[in-house]
Amino acid sequence: MELTERQTRIVEIVKNSSPITGEQIATKLDLTRATLRPDLTILTMAGVLEARPRVGYFYKENHEPSALLVRLRQLRVGDFKSIPAAIRPNISNYDAIVTMFTQNVGSLIVVSEEHELLGMISRKDLLKAALGKTDLQQVPVGVIMTRMPNIIMTMSDEPVLEAAKKLMQHQIDTLPVVETFIDEHGDERYEVVGRFTKTNVTKILVQIGTLGQ
Amino acid sequence: MELTERQTRIVEIVKNSSPITGEQIATKLDLTRATLRPDLTILTMAGVLEARPRVGYFYKENHEPSALLVRLRQLRVGDFKSIPAAIRPNISNYDAIVTMFTQNVGSLIVVSEEHELLGMISRKDLLKAALGKTDLQQVPVGVIMTRMPNIIMTMSDEPVLEAAKKLMQHQIDTLPVVETFIDEHGDERYEVVGRFTKTNVTKILVQIGTLGQ
Numbered sequence: 001m002e003l004t005e006r007q008t009r010i011v012e013i014v015k016n017s018s019p020i021t022g023e024q025i026a027t028k029l030d031l032t033r034a035t036l037r038p039d040l041t042i043l044t045m046a047g048v049l050e051a052r053p054r055v056g057y058f059y060k061e062n063h064e065p066s067a068l069l070v071r072l073r074q075l076r077v078g079d080f081k082s083i084p085a086a087i088r089p090n091i092s093n094y095d096a097i098v099t100m101f102t103q104n105v106g107s108l109i110v111v112s113e114e115h116e117l118l119g120m121i122s123r124k125d126l127l128k129a130a131l132g133k134t135d136l137q138q139v140p141v142g143v144i145m146t147r148m149p150n151i152i153m154t155m156s157d158e159p160v161l162e163a164a165k166k167l168m169q170h171q172i173d174t175l176p177v178v179e180t181f182i183d184e185h186g187d188e189r190y191e192v193v194g195r196f197t198k199t200n201v202t203k204i205l206v207q208i209g210t211l212g213q
Numbered sequence: 214m215e216l217t218e219r220q221t222r223i224v225e226i227v228k229n230s231s232p233i234t235g236e237q238i239a240t241k242l243d244l245t246r247a248t249l250r251p252d253l254t255i256l257t258m259a260g261v262l263e264a265r266p267r268v269g270y271f272y273k274e275n276h277e278p279s280a281l282l283v284r285l286r287q288l289r290v291g292d293f294k295s296i297p298a299a300i301r302p303n304i305s306n307y308d309a310i311v312t313m314f315t316q317n318v319g320s321l322i323v324v325s326e327e328h329e330l331l332g333m334i335s336r337k338d339l340l341k342a343a344l345g346k347t348d349l350q351q352v353p354v355g356v357i358m359t360r361m362p363n364i365i366m367t368m369s370d371e372p373v374l375e376a377a378k379k380l381m382q383h384q385i386d387t388l389p390v391v392e393t394f395i396d397e398h399g400d401e402r403y404e405v406v407g408r409f410t411k412t413n414v415t416k417i418l419v420q421i422g423t424l425g426q
Contacts, residue, residue: 202381202415
C-alpha cells in the first residue's frame with residue numbers, strides 16, 4: 001500500500017465517516033472538489049474506496065482487487081521490453097549522438113564485446129558534455145557515461161509495475177534489461193538483453209485502455 | 214478497437230475454434246507460446262478473450278469492459294498534468310539547456326509574454342544544434358524550436374488515453390496542455406496551462422497498480 005499523504009488522509013476520513021461525498025471530503029481537507037478528483041479516482045480504481053452514485057464514498061474492508069488489476073500486476077518486463085540500443089565504450093560522443101538520432105532513442109546502453117553491461121549514456125549526459133569543453137569527436141563515451149555499479153537495472157521476470165516504479169523513483173527514462181551470469185572469477189555480471197522505458201509503459205496503458213473498445 | 218495484425222489473427226482463431234489453448238494458438242500461428250503471451254494477456258485484460266484455467270481461451274461476444282477499464286477511460290489530462298516548464302523565444306539555446314537541467318525536464322514549451330504557445334524545444338533539438346555550427350550562446354531558441362502549427366497539443370478535458378496515444382503515434386515525450394482563446398483578429402490561439410508527458414502516464418500506471426496492495 002503506497003499512499004501519498006493526502007490519499008492517506010482521504011482514506012482516514014472515509015473510514016471514519018462513510019458514506020461521505022467528495023464535496024464533504026474536500027471541505028474537511030480545505031481543498032476544492034476538483035483538486036481531490038484524481039486521488040478519489042485512483043483510490044476507487046485501486047479498490048480502496050467504493051463510490052456509490054448519489055450516496056458517497058465507502059471504505060472497502062479487505063478490498064478484492066479487480067481481475068484486471070490482478071493481471072496488471074502479473075505483467076512481466078520480458079513480455080514488453082524493446083531491443084537494446086547498445087554501443088561500445090570506445091566510440092566517440094559525436095558518434096553516440098548520431099546513433100541516438102538514427103535509432104531514435106533517448107539513452108544508449110554501453111556494452112562490452114560480450115554484451116556485458118558497462119554503463120549508460122543519455123541525451124542529458126551528452127548535452128552536458130556539449131556545453132562543457134568536451135571535444136565530442138575525440139572523447140569516447142566510456143569517459144562520460146554513468147558506469148556500473150551505478151546503473152538501475154531490471155530483469156525479464158520483474159513485474160512491469162516494479163520496473164515502472166524504478167523509472168519514477170530514479171527519474172530515468174530507460175532501464176537496461178539484464179540476465180546475470182558468473183564470470184571466471186566467480187563474480188556476478190550482467191548481460192544486456194533489452195531495454196525498458198517510459199515509452200513501453202505508455203504503450204501498455206494505451207493497449208489495455210483501447211483494446212476491445 | 215485497435216488490434217495489431219497478430220492480435221486480429223489471434224481473435225479470429227479463438228472465434229473459430231474456442232475453447233483453444235495458448236499452445237494450440239501458437240502452433241496455428243507458427244510462433245512460440247512465449248511470443249504470444251503478451252498479446253494473450255492484453256486481449257484478456259481488455260475483455261476481448263476470456264481465459265478459463267485448464268480449458269483455454271474463449272471469445273467474448275459483446276464483452277463488457279471491467280469497471281476499472283471504464284474508469285481508466287474516464288481519466289482526464291487535467292487531473293494528472295504537470296506545471297508547464299516554459300521559456301521565452303528570445304533566450305539563448307545555452308540558457309535553454311541550463312533551464313532543462315535545473316527544471317529536470319526533457320522538453321521546454323516556448324511561450325509569449327501572454328503565455329501563448331509559440332513552439333517546443335527538446336533535448337534532441339538542442340543536441341542537434343550543439344552538433345552543428347550553431348553558436349549556443351548567441352542563437353535564441355526561437356530560431357531552432359519546432360513552431361506552431363506543427364505542435365501536437367492536448368487539453369485538460371481530453372482523456373488520458375487519447376493523450377497517451379498521441380505521445381506514442383508522434384514519438385514525442387511531451388504534450389503542451391492548452392486552453393483556446395480568440396484573439397483580437399478573431400483567430401484561435403492557445404494558452405499554455407500545463408504539460409503532459411510519458412512520465413505522467415507512467416505515474417498513473419504505477420498508482421493504479423500499487424494502491425490497495
